[in-house]
Amino acid sequence: MAQTGVRIVAAGHYAPAAILTNEDLEKVLDTSDQWITSRTGMKRRHVSSADEATSDLALAAARRALANASLKPSDIDCFIVATVTPDYVFPATACIVAAKLGAKDTAAFDIEIACSGFIYGLTVASSLVRSGIFRRVMLIGAETLSKLVNRNDRGTAILFGDGAGAVILEASAADSFLSSELGSDGSRPEILRVPAGGSRKPLTPSAWDAGEQYIYMEGREVFKFAVTKMIAVTDSALRKANLTHADVDWLIPHQANKRIIDSAAKYLGMSNDKVIVNIHEYGNTSAASIPIALSEALASGKIQPGNVIVFVGFGGGLSWGAVTWRWVA
16 A cells, blocks of 8 residues: 555534533533633533434534535545544444445444544554545544533533534555654543443433433543643644644644643643634534534634644543644645
8 A cells, every 4th residue: 555645635624503601600510601602611502403413513513524525425435533522332433424424335433532532543543644544535524412411510500511523534656644643541441431321230210310321520630631731732742743832833732621722722731812712602622612612713723834733632541642743835
């Protein structure tokens, strides 16, 4: 197989129409707009309807990416969906998305590594293209986390929203992929998890009554982990690419907490106008947050050919990763 380069030719995103604001949360929780904004940077979240599944959001984002690239579903050789809220335990959500697009005989699979999903997916998709296995790969980060949130738990109810972002990668003479650094530590899954619903603890009636079908998070532990790992993994990825902080034009981080993003940007010496932040609009959309932010940045014309971008994320696993990318038109 011939070695080639890879580039992103287009992106697209979608968020449900329904909005959950901080003011809405004030009515049902012991919280306030000021408290939420000061601690997270969040103002609104998009929330899927009862009959709206993750594949529906992914499908809408995929169609927008295809339109922006002037491509047809048949032009895509492989579909990858990064999600922790699949339509079903199986089949893979990517298979459903491909079929709904009319590409039902195409390769498709899911990646389940929580908020690090897009970073892991970008590394895998790039490898598939650069190795010559596929010419074009669509990577989608999509989540309906609102369906896993306990609305009585202030620690998580304020954080999560729904959405999807899609990118199309294709073979290119010029290579955008500069480096990747991935990591995980599964020794403490209890810090951030959904306790029941897997083979370790099936979702029995007693587990349901105990609320173990919802996201559980030890916020302080996750915050400390996130700040440390975002900085460390960014440095590692830049070293692999033989780049320095000064070479970075754009930081596109996972949108989990504005204070975490600010800490990473300060360490990198990046001004606020070089950090893509949309957490105020979407909250934490897990694997969808980075591709949504990228899609919006491209639509606004911020990213230009030759720009060096660092994509960085962290999440359940615990997991983390960063990719350095030089934008190729």
